[in-house]
Amino acid sequence: MDEILKSVLKEVKPTPADRKRLEQVAAELIGQTNAACAKLDIDAKAMLVGSAARDTWLRSERDIDVFILFPEELPREELERQGLAVAREVAGAKGKEQFAEHPYVTMKFKGFDVDLVPCYDVAKPSEIKSAVDRSPHHQRYITEYLTSELADEVLLTKQFMLGVGCYGSELKVQGFSGYLCELLVSHYGSFEKLVEGASGWKPSTVIDPERSYPDPSEAKRMFEKQPLIVIDPVDASRNVGAAISMQNFATFVRACQDFARGSSRRFFFPKPVRRLSARQIQATLERRGTAVFCVAFSPPDVVPDVLYPQLRKAERTLVTRLTLAGFEVMRSDVWSNSRALILLELAAAKLPRVRTHIGPPVSIEVGNFIRAHLKSKRKFAGPFAGATGQLIFELERERPNSRKVLEQALREHATLGRHVGEAISKSYRIYEGNQIVKLCKDEEVREFISEYLTRCLPWYRSSV
Amino acid sequence: MDEILKSVLKEVKPTPADRKRLEQVAAELIGQTNAACAKLDIDAKAMLVGSAARDTWLRSERDIDVFILFPEELPREELERQGLAVAREVAGAKGKEQFAEHPYVTMKFKGFDVDLVPCYDVAKPSEIKSAVDRSPHHQRYITEYLTSELADEVLLTKQFMLGVGCYGSELKVQGFSGYLCELLVSHYGSFEKLVEGASGWKPSTVIDPERSYPDPSEAKRMFEKQPLIVIDPVDASRNVGAAISMQNFATFVRACQDFARGSSRRFFFPKPVRRLSARQIQATLERRGTAVFCVAFSPPDVVPDVLYPQLRKAERTLVTRLTLAGFEVMRSDVWSNSRALILLELAAAKLPRVRTHIGPPVSIEVGNFIRAHLKSKRKFAGPFAGATGQLIFELERERPNSRKVLEQALREHATLGRHVGEAISKSYRIYEGNQIVKLCKDEEVREFISEYLTRCLPWYRSSV
Numbered sequence: 001m002d003e004i005l006k007s008v009l010k011e012v013k014p015t016p017a018d019r020k021r022l023e024q025v026a027a028e029l030i031g032q033t034n035a036a037c038a039k040l041d042i043d044a045k046a047m048l049v050g051s052a053a054r055d056t057w058l059r060s061e062r063d064i065d066v067f068i069l070f071p072e073e074l075p076r077e078e079l080e081r082q083g084l085a086v087a088r089e090v091a092g093a094k095g096k097e098q099f100a101e102h103p104y105v106t107m108k109f110k111g112f113d114v115d116l117v118p119c120y121d122v123a124k125p126s127e128i129k130s131a132v133d134r135s136p137h138h139q140r141y142i143t144e145y146l147t148s149e150l151a152d153e154v155l156l157t158k159q160f161m162l163g164v165g166c167y168g169s170e171l172k173v174q175g176f177s178g179y180l181c182e183l184l185v186s187h188y189g190s191f192e193k194l195v196e197g198a199s200g201w202k203p204s205t206v207i208d209p210e211r212s213y214p215d216p217s218e219a220k221r222m223f224e225k226q227p228l229i230v231i232d233p234v235d236a237s238r239n240v241g242a243a244i245s246m247q248n249f250a251t252f253v254r255a256c257q258d259f260a261r262g263s264s265r266r267f268f269f270p271k272p273v274r275r276l277s278a279r280q281i282q283a284t285l286e287r288r289g290t291a292v293f294c295v296a297f298s299p300p301d302v303v304p305d306v307l308y309p310q311l312r313k314a315e316r317t318l319v320t321r322l323t324l325a326g327f328e329v330m331r332s333d334v335w336s337n338s339r340a341l342i343l344l345e346l347a348a349a350k351l352p353r354v355r356t357h358i359g360p361p362v363s364i365e366v367g368n369f370i371r372a373h374l375k376s377k378r379k380f381a382g383p384f385a386g387a388t389g390q391l392i393f394e395l396e397r398e399r400p401n402s403r404k405v406l407e408q409a410l411r412e413h414a415t416l417g418r419h420v421g422e423a424i425s426k427s428y429r430i431y432e433g434n435q436i437v438k439l440c441k442d443e444e445v446r447e448f449i450s451e452y453l454t455r456c457l458p459w460y461r462s463s464v
Numbered sequence: 465m466d467e468i469l470k471s472v473l474k475e476v477k478p479t480p481a482d483r484k485r486l487e488q489v490a491a492e493l494i495g496q497t498n499a500a501c502a503k504l505d506i507d508a509k510a511m512l513v514g515s516a517a518r519d520t521w522l523r524s525e526r527d528i529d530v531f532i533l534f535p536e537e538l539p540r541e542e543l544e545r546q547g548l549a550v551a552r553e554v555a556g557a558k559g560k561e562q563f564a565e566h567p568y569v570t571m572k573f574k575g576f577d578v579d580l581v582p583c584y585d586v587a588k589p590s591e592i593k594s595a596v597d598r599s600p601h602h603q604r605y606i607t608e609y610l611t612s613e614l615a616d617e618v619l620l621t622k623q624f625m626l627g628v629g630c631y632g633s634e635l636k637v638q639g640f641s642g643y644l645c646e647l648l649v650s651h652y653g654s655f656e657k658l659v660e661g662a663s664g665w666k667p668s669t670v671i672d673p674e675r676s677y678p679d680p681s682e683a684k685r686m687f688e689k690q691p692l693i694v695i696d697p698v699d700a701s702r703n704v705g706a707a708i709s710m711q712n713f714a715t716f717v718r719a720c721q722d723f724a725r726g727s728s729r730r731f732f733f734p735k736p737v738r739r740l741s742a743r744q745i746q747a748t749l750e751r752r753g754t755a756v757f758c759v760a761f762s763p764p765d766v767v768p769d770v771l772y773p774q775l776r777k778a779e780r781t782l783v784t785r786l787t788l789a790g791f792e793v794m795r796s797d798v799w800s801n802s803r804a805l806i807l808l809e810l811a812a813a814k815l816p817r818v819r820t821h822i823g824p825p826v827s828i829e830v831g832n833f834i835r836a837h838l839k840s841k842r843k844f845a846g847p848f849a850g851a852t853g854q855l856i857f858e859l860e861r862e863r864p865n866s867r868k869v870l871e872q873a874l875r876e877h878a879t880l881g882r883h884v885g886e887a888i889s890k891s892y893r894i895y896e897g898n899q900i901v902k903l904c905k906d907e908e909v910r911e912f913i914s915e916y917l918t919r920c921l922p923w924y925r926s927s928v
Contacts, residue, residue: 202827203853227853250826250853257829288844289817289864330820331858352811353753356794362714363666365721374924380752381919389667389691389714394795394919400753455845455858460838 005191008268009152012159014059022064025110026052029066029090033116036089037068042082044070044118049139051178054146056154058162064114067135069121076129083118090116098303101130125234137234138179145186156191156268157181163268164255165458166248172308174245176252183209183230183240198256203227203249212236251457258459270458276450282437284453290330291349293406294436297428299340300419307336310417314424315342317416321409326351327402335448340423341439343452344406351400354380359391366391406430469655472732473616476623478523486528489574490516493530493554497580500553501532506546508534508582513603515642518610520618522626528578531599533585540593547582554580562767565594589698601698602643609650620655620732621645627732628719629922630712636772638709640716647673647694647704662720667691667713676700715921722923734922740914746901748917754794755813757870758900761892763804764883771800774881778888779806781880785873790815791866799912804887805903807916808870815864818844823855830855870894 014022026048033046050065051057068086070079080103087105088095094107095116104117120129125137146154158181161167169177176184187209188194206216208231213219223229227249228241259267276284285292295318299307311334319329328347335341359369362385370383373393382393399405410428413421431439440446456462478486490512497510514529515521532550534543544567551569552559558571559580568581583596592598610618622645625631633641640648651673652658670680672695677683687693691713692705723731740748749756759782763771775798783793792811799805823833826849834847837857846857863869874892877885895903904910920926 246851246853247849250849250855253826254830254849254855261831284844287817288858289815291816330816330818347816348812351753352755352794353751354794362717366718367725370924380748381917383921383924384919385711385714385718385921387710389710391714391718394752453845455848457847457849460834460847 002192002263004263004265005156008159008265009156012058012060012155012268013152014057018059019055022052022057022112025112026064026066029064029109029114032090033066033068033086036086040082040085040089042086043074044068044082044086045121047136047139049135053139054142054182055148055151056142056146056158056178056182058155058158062112064109064112065135066114066116067132068116068118069136070118072120072122072127072129074120079118079120087116087118100132100303100305102132104132125232126237128235134232134235134238138232141234142179142182142186146182150185150190153185153191153194154182157185157194159268160191160195160255160259161252163266163270163458164251166244166252166255169243171243171305173248174243175248176244177240180230180240183207183233195256195259198253199260201228201249201253201256203246204229207231209233210236254457255459264459266461267459271461273447273451273461274454275447276453278437278440278446281440281446281449281453282434285433285436288345288453291346291402292433292436293344293346293403294431294439295342295344295406295410295424295428296431296439297340297423298426299336299338300423302419304336306419307340308334310420311336311340311342314416314420315344318342318344318406318409322346322402322405325399325402325405326355326397327405331452333448333452335445337444338442339445340420341445341448343449346402349402351397351402353397353400354394355397357382357393357395358386359383359393362389403430403432466656466727468727468729469620472623472729473620476522476524476619476732477616478521482523483519486516486521486576489576490528490530493528493573493578496554497530497532497550500550504546504549504553506550507538508532508546508550509585511600511603513599517603518606518646519612519615520606520610520622520642520646522619522622526576528573528576529599530578530580531596532580532582533600534582536584536586536591536593538584543582543584551580551582564596564767564769566596568596589696590701592699598696598699598702602696605698606643606646606650610646614649614654617649617655617658618646621649621658623732624655624659624719624723625716627730627734627922628715630708630716630719633707634772635707635769637712638707639712640708641704644694644704647671647697659720659723662717663724665692665713665717665720667710668693671695673697674700718921719923728923730925731923735925737911737915737925738918739911740917742901742904742910745904745910745913745917746898749897749900752809752917755810755866756897756900757808757810757867758895758903759806759808759870759874759888759892760895760903761804761887762890763800763802764887766883768800770883771804772798774884775800775804775806778880778884779808782806782808782870782873786810786866786869789863789866789869790819790861791869795916797912797916799909801908802906803909804884805909805912807913810866813866815861815866817861817864818858819861821846821857821859822850823847823857826853867894867896 030046030048037044047067047069049067052064068083084103091105091107095105098104098106107114117132119132122128122133125134128134161176166175168175184194187207188197204220206219206229210233212231219229219231223239226239226242227246228244230240232238232240255267315332315334319332322329330347331345333343359366373379378396380394383391386392410424413425416424440449494510494512501508511531511533513531516528532547548567555569555571559569562568562570571578581596584593586592586597589598589601625640630639632639648658651671652661668684670683670693674697676695683693687703690703690706691710692708694704696702696704779796779798783796786793794811795809797807823830837843842860844858847855850856874888877889880888904913
């Protein structure tokens with residue numbers, strides 16, 4: 001193994017002491033969970049899953065996932081009731097209930113982030129009742145195929161993903177899950193072989209470890225428009241890479257191409273984002289010469305996996321509305337923490353009042369087109385024939401002011417995602433141009449804006 | 465015949481007195497020309513051609529075309545020398561020498577615009593030595609096929625073309641020649657049948673009166689990208705509609721569609737262009753909210769058929785340069801009289817300083833793309849992956865100011881057409897925005913700008 005990889009592995013691999021500590025805590029949690037089942041007379045058993053269960057956790061990760069497996073016959077409401085009862089018994093006052101497909105409980109426990117997740121113990125993964133029911137099967141599959149040498153390769157892969165910014169399948173990140181890293185290493189045989197293989201990936205690459213599909217083209221049809229298709233060995237109807245955005249796919253492939261040309265620690269441990277001062281932010285905004293708007297509001301109280309898709313939906317809606325009104329949106333982004341932000345950067349805040357309205361080509365009847373505009377008060381000129389023979393009217397633009405378009409779009413809450421739309425309907429504020437500097441008093445906002453203005457693939461970041 | 469057409473015909477058809485007058489003058493010119501040949505001992509003979517020779521002239525037209533036919537064997541220099549000698553003898557001090565393919569002489573004579581054009585008397589039109597040699601053959605063809613009833617239909621067609629703004633094959637107009645009107649009437653059988661037929665024309669319509677091509681698709685291949693293809697009955701290698709621009713083609717087809725739905729005198733006699741006052745021009749320019757530039761210079765001393773293609777070439781070059789620099793050119797136009805003008809209307813005079821530079825897709829190697837920009841002083845941000853997976857840099861735009869782009873393009877004379885480029889290299893001035901009002905002290909410029917700002921198909925013009 002390459003010297004760089006050896007040194008990276010040394011840094012990211014848990015020490016025997018780390019491992020012993022985690023094993024003790026995990027055993028304690030499993031014991032407590034099984035005891036709670038017994039005490040409450042509930043027919044269920046605890047199972048350790050995830051990276052903690054298969055020695056593929058990075059030293060920086062502090063996650064323990066305990067699944068509580070219930071018999072398949074149990075009605076769903078009973079599973080939810082009994083599952084929560086067991087989890088509450090284990091977590092006590094430290095627990096916090098969360099809601100995804102099922103309710104589950106999270107807690108801090110002896111320095112670890114613990115998830116207590118009720119699920120069904122289904123015999124065939126194809127008959128699962130909810131996404132979490134797959135996890136015990138993933139656990140069994142990976143345990144069977146992943147040797148301890150491969151576990152080291154998984155650690156390198158995860159740290160690489162983390163370094164280049166693609167690690168995590170949560171919807172805020174839209175990247176590669178830990179399970180996906182394990183599958184890729186098991187499929188390619190090592191981190192370096194994965195890098196070599198991924199350098200040649202094109203959008204719609206299919207990886208099918210168990211050859212569940214006779215032909216990759218079938219998998220492509222099944223998972224249309226998904227940049228990376230990795231068929232789940234325990235459930236052929238699922239793409240383990242479903243969460244990956246085109247941006248993250250492209251970023252990972254570029255990272256592999258660049259790493260293959262010249263390996264470096266900076267892929268695993270990139271320089272941090274350069275934090276700009278308020279004055280630097282103001283100067284950069286002025287230098288760009290664009291029209292920047294930041295819609296700020298109180299984020300709705302939902303988990304990030306619910307919030308981020310809605311923020312992106314709202315972002316897309318606003319971008320579409322501005323584009324349809326004739327504005328060029330150069331870039332946009334969303335962010336949330338104590339406040340939610342939708343950032344929109346336009347080439348210009350205002351458009352000329354006249355706009356060119358192009359009619360059908362010469363071979364198509366245009367009576368209605370002409371009647372609709374000929375006597376219009378909004379008519380500047382026309383009809384006349386353009387260079388391609390299509391009839392043209394020059395009309396007055398209804399909204400030449402982008403802020404007005406934005407405000408109008410923000411009034412239509414239904415198009416902004418349910419919770420985000422509701423939050424915006426209560427109150428929002430638009431920060432424009434230099435006003436954005438005010439928002440940067442919040443250190444986290446300043447980091448978000450700094451990253452936006454200096455955006456760069458992490459391994460190309462300079463320290464200047 | 466429709467009452468409207470009858471009344472139009474009455475207005476545009478020369479009276480017997482008009483006709484007698486023209487016949488007398490034409491006979492006088494033919495006599496003088498033949499006498500000049502005899503006097504100078506030159507072997508040539510005069511021939512009356514064009515609309516005057518075939519009773520298809522509008523009362524408003526005052527053109528007499530006298531061609532001087534020389535034997536085929538005469539060397540070209542001799543034809544030019546002898547032809548000019550004869551023409552000068554006829555025209556005397558009134559004559560003005562012009563240069564197209566051959567030199568020829570124009571003069572005012574008893575109220576008529578007379579062209580004295582030397583040409584070869586070739587037996588087969590396929591063996592002509594210059595475009596003008598075809599005219600005697602056109603004369604013979606039309607005389608054979610056009611009855612006096614059809615001559616009336618030609619008058620209606622010409623007046624219709626004139627009214628809707630498509631009459632004239634000179635390169636300033638890029639419309640339908642008189643000969644083309646005659647061919648179309650002879651082909652369709654009447655003005656009304658032509659209108660009906662042309663309502664269905666699509667770009668690349670082929671009309672082949674003598675069926676010179678076995679299949680229209682051959683003619684289409686031969687005259688690619690020409691909107692109307694009318695095969696010359698006397699020379700199958702020529703498209704009589706070659707001069708017609710897509711705009712004029714579309715305008716004529718629309719006019720026919722509209723006339724077929726409801727005939728009206730306004731197609732033949734449209735309202736005049738509304739002349740705006742200087743104040744109205746200023747107000748309209750402000751209301752449009754665009755950035756208007758007018759490049760003004762002294763026109764080179766060449767005939768309109770040389771000048772206008774060059775003006776349009778210069779216009780295209782400037783539009784292309786501005787477009788490549790990122791500016792949106794909404795409309796442009798050229799004009800010339802005592803001064804030459806190139807008018808350019810942009811959506812905005814300035815662009816943001818930042819521009820998005822998009823690299824190749826993920827499957828293509830990008831080492832050079834990244835190296836070229838990573839350390840650039842012009843870099844704002846990047847490289848990062850965009851929504852479609854392509855790498856993006858945000859760079860500083862070199863010329864965010866359209867006037868600078870325009871000035872730079874005007875310095876490159878070679879790209880502006882030979883004579884126009886030379887004229888601009890001597891001196892030019894850019895009028896911007898409200899400064900254009902100053903130009904409108906010249907009544908003709910005011911008319912040009914008025915037409916530009918109120919542009920409308922002539923039959924839709926309102927009097928307000």
